[in-house]
Amino acid sequence: MEQKKATEQHAVAEVVDRLAEKYPGVDRDEIARIVADEYAGLEGKPVRDFVPVLVEKSAKKRVKQAAKA
Template structure:
């Protein structure tokens, strides 16, 4: 997965989470996604990063 594909996928993650958590601001959701992404940004295998970010962010937002 290239950088542009990964960024596009992360944008889709934000869209899905914003729809799932309408009571939360989009800016807050973007911040959480960005924080989770930064934790996984050092890995060499990128294919599953958006999925892992989405799962971690969803768990945090659901609390």
């Protein structure tokens, strides 16, 4: 179980990297906060296989809005 959690957290960290590369005008710390917030929103959900994908999708929307601001 702990290995799955570590793999999931690594995948979520990669989300930060991808979004930071795609939206260089948005501060990386802000992107990391957005991703962490989206990740926390999925805490305790029983199906974990798609958590990184769900986090990236919802975080991308928020980062895109931040890039426009």
